[in-house]
Amino acid sequence: MNTSTATRSEAPVRRQMSRSQSELLSKVFSYVLLVLGSIVILVPFAWMISTSLKKKADVYVFPPQWIPSPPQWHNYKEAFTTFPFAHYTWNSIIIVVLVMAGTLFSCSFSAYGFSRLQAPGRNLIFMVLLATMMLPSAVTMVPIYLFFNKLGWVNTFKPLIIPAWFGTAFYIFMMRQFFMGIPYELEDSARIDGCTTYGIWAKIMVPLSKPVLVTVGVFTFMGTWNDFMTPLIYLTDEDKRTLALALSYFQGSARSAPDLHLLMAASLYAIAPCVTLYFLCQRIFVKGMVFTGVKG
Amino acid sequence: MNTKKKWWTRSRREALDGYVFMSPAILGLLFFMLGPIAASAYFSFTEYDILSSPKWVGLDNYIELFHDSLFWQSLKVTLTYSVVSVPLNLVVSLLLALLLNKNIKGIFVFRTIFYLPAVMSGVAVALLWKWIFNPDFGLINWAIGLIGFEGPKWFIEENWALPPIIIMGLWGVGGSMLVYLAGLQGIPTDLYEAAEIDGANKRKQFRHITIPMLSPVIFFNLITGIIGALQVFTEGFIMTAGGPNNATLFSVLYLYRNAFDYLNMGYASALAWVLFLIILAFTLIVFKSSPMWVFYEGNRRSAK
Numbered sequence: 001m002n003t004s005t006a007t008r009s010e011a012p013v014r015r016q017m018s019r020s021q022s023e024l025l026s027k028v029f030s031y032v033l034l035v036l037g038s039i040v041i042l043v044p045f046a047w048m049i050s051t052s053l054k055k056k057a058d059v060y061v062f063p064p065q066w067i068p069s070p071p072q073w074h075n076y077k078e079a080f081t082t083f084p085f086a087h088y089t090w091n092s093i094i095i096v097v098l099v100m101a102g103t104l105f106s107c108s109f110s111a112y113g114f115s116r117l118q119a120p121g122r123n124l125i126f127m128v129l130l131a132t133m134m135l136p137s138a139v140t141m142v143p144i145y146l147f148f149n150k151l152g153w154v155n156t157f158k159p160l161i162i163p164a165w166f167g168t169a170f171y172i173f174m175m176r177q178f179f180m181g182i183p184y185e186l187e188d189s190a191r192i193d194g195c196t197t198y199g200i201w202a203k204i205m206v207p208l209s210k211p212v213l214v215t216v217g218v219f220t221f222m223g224t225w226n227d228f229m230t231p232l233i234y235l236t237d238e239d240k241r242t243l244a245l246a247l248s249y250f251q252g253s254a255r256s257a258p259d260l261h262l263l264m265a266a267s268l269y270a271i272a273p274c275v276t277l278y279f280l281c282q283r284i285f286v287k288g289m290v291f292t293g294v295k296g
Numbered sequence: 297m298n299t300k301k302k303w304w305t306r307s308r309r310e311a312l313d314g315y316v317f318m319s320p321a322i323l324g325l326l327f328f329m330l331g332p333i334a335a336s337a338y339f340s341f342t343e344y345d346i347l348s349s350p351k352w353v354g355l356d357n358y359i360e361l362f363h364d365s366l367f368w369q370s371l372k373v374t375l376t377y378s379v380v381s382v383p384l385n386l387v388v389s390l391l392l393a394l395l396l397n398k399n400i401k402g403i404f405v406f407r408t409i410f411y412l413p414a415v416m417s418g419v420a421v422a423l424l425w426k427w428i429f430n431p432d433f434g435l436i437n438w439a440i441g442l443i444g445f446e447g448p449k450w451f452i453e454e455n456w457a458l459p460p461i462i463i464m465g466l467w468g469v470g471g472s473m474l475v476y477l478a479g480l481q482g483i484p485t486d487l488y489e490a491a492e493i494d495g496a497n498k499r500k501q502f503r504h505i506t507i508p509m510l511s512p513v514i515f516f517n518l519i520t521g522i523i524g525a526l527q528v529f530t531e532g533f534i535m536t537a538g539g540p541n542n543a544t545l546f547s548v549l550y551l552y553r554n555a556f557d558y559l560n561m562g563y564a565s566a567l568a569w570v571l572f573l574i575i576l577a578f579t580l581i582v583f584k585s586s587p588m589w590v591f592y593e594g595n596r597r598s599a600k
Contacts, residue, residue: 027398027400030395030398030400031400033395034395034396034403034406037392037395037406037409037410038406038409038410040467041409041410041412041413041467042409043435044413044424044425044428044435044467047424047427047428047435048424048427051427059433060432060433061433062432062433062438063438063441064433064435064438105320106320106321106324107320109317109320110317110318110319110320110321112317113313113314113315113316113317113318113321114317114318114321117310117311117313117314117317118307118310118311118314119310119311119312119314119315119318120311122314122318125318125321125322125325128325128330129321129325132325132329134519134523134575134576134579135329135333135572136523136526136527136568136571136572136575137527138527138547138548138551138567138568138571138572139332139333139336139568139569139571139572140328140329140332140333140336141551141555141568142336142339142555142561142564142565142568143331143332143333143335143336143339143565144328144332145555145556146335146339146346146561147327147331147332147335149346163324163328165320166320166321166323166324166327166328167320167321167324167325169321172321197310197313197317198313201317222415222416226416226417226418226419227418228418228419228529228530228533228534229529229530229552232533233552233556244418244419244420245419247419247420247423248419248533248534251423251426251534260427263423263427264423264424264427267419267420267423267424268420270419270420271416271420271421274415274416275412275415275416277415278411278412278415279408282408
């Protein structure tokens with residue numbers, strides 16, 4: 001009788017012990033995996049930085065030395081002077097800024113129509129728009145090229161910029177979802193005060209949708225900055241190249257070995273804006289705000 | 297009578313405003329989607345080198361495709377790549393998301409690190425990985441050497457040309473990982489609490505709560521993964537230029553060459569349509585299969 005009560009009162013304690021122990025164990029296990037994963041992700045970066053600071057002769061030393069001695073900081077300057085990267089960066093900036101402006105304007109403007117204004121056929125148009133997200137860009141690539149070629153726009157920035165002013169299905173969808181969450185009362189009172197629909201879009205919807213605008217802006221920046229295929233197709237003159245395109249030529253021909261230390265320095269330079277932007281706006285990414293519309 | 301008339305003009309005015317607001321999207325749809333689709337369909341039945349006007353050739357392009365060994369090769373490469381990389385990315389990004397969903401100290405830092413590679417797709421990353429997989433001086437073969445083996449001739453031997461591209465893709469799974477993470481955080485915790493009271497262990501909870509609740513997100517990642525994988529281009533162009541011996545000749549790369557190197561716009565359009573039909577077939581299969589495995593919460597409520 002006595003013993004049985006003792007074990008009965010002991011059992012939950014032991015179970016609790018083992019439970020907190022197993023929780024601790026799983027915590028340690030998680031940390032081990034997280035640290036291992038982080039190493040796998042960061043080692044390529046370390047390798048990139050390491051290579052970019054080596055002497056040309058040391059790049060092809062095997063086994064590799066991780067810490068270049070001494071670090072060749074001037075590689076960065078050299079990469080910059082061998083190729084007119086400043087000029088290519090400027091090209092990229094012009095394109096990115098105009099694409100961002102176009103995307104933000106056209107997507108928020110259209111999204112307001114899709115979310116708030118009743119018009120016959122609206123939902124059908126929206127469904128078609130969503131369906132086009134499934135369409136591989138390979139199908140439209142050739143005819144759009146031929147179209148811009150007819151207009152004489154090949155080898156200008158226009159084919160890279162103009163389409164952005166006509167909306168992007170996914171971003172329109174995202175903004176529409178966001179607009180639908182904004183209460184009608186604000187609009188109604190503005191309308192009573194004599195505000196037009198366009199005024200409501202500009203003075204109420206746009207300022208209120210700052211989070212989604214920032215998200216779309218950041219994604220547009222990264223997508224355009226990293227885009228390779230569109231500039232490859234449209235920009236033929238050397239001085240019109242974007243940074244990403246210039247980088248691909250920098251690696252040299254398939255046969256000749258490139259100057260890898262300079263190539264890695266240039267690559268680091270090309271990814272720097274995206275990485276910086278990422279760290280500045282990491283909340284947007286890491287909080288997963290972008291994907292709140294996905295489940296619906 | 298008066299009020300009715302007023303109501304009419306108001307809804308008309310609203311419709312007019314609506315079309316004005318939607319006009320960028322509508323024009324974009326016409327100029328950059330529907331128009332080009334129709335044009336592409338037309339060009340696929342023509343021979344067109346830009347310099348002379350398109351010549352109608354009927355089904356010739358499609359018949360030629362059928363006899364084109366490079367087309368079959370590109371199809372083989374693209375499908376092999378997709379069949380391996382899509383499920384692999386799907387599983388790895390889910391495992392990473394589960395790991396990052398833990399409520400432990402410093403998790404924010406790890407999330408930031410794990411997503412980092414995803415913000416820099418494109419040329420720079422392809423160049424970096426080309427260097428990492430360099431058979432003689434690269435990081436990977438150095439690491440393989442450390443454990444006493446000899447690393448394969450990446451990019452030089454045909455069988456070892458595709459794996460680096462797949463592995464590189466794995467490094468950048470951050471995007472789908474984040475989608476999973478958002479999905480995981482949307483699962484109500486009371487479901488787990490209830491399961492715990494019923495005595496379900498972690499594995500059972502994962503099998504009967506996490507997976508079903510996450511299935512719409514898995515569905516989303518699967519669809520976007522298939523569409524993305526079948527259109528891989530930059531990696532093949534930058535890292536291997538389609539080689540060696542066409543072992544990495546992805547479909548879009550072959551399409552690009554036909555269009556912009558050989559100026560066979562008609563043939564390239566036919567290629568694009570075949571690729572489109574393949575993508576469509578895959579997505580339709582996934583869509584059709586979805587009632588069997590995708591669980592929508594809305595359905596559960598309406599079923600009650």
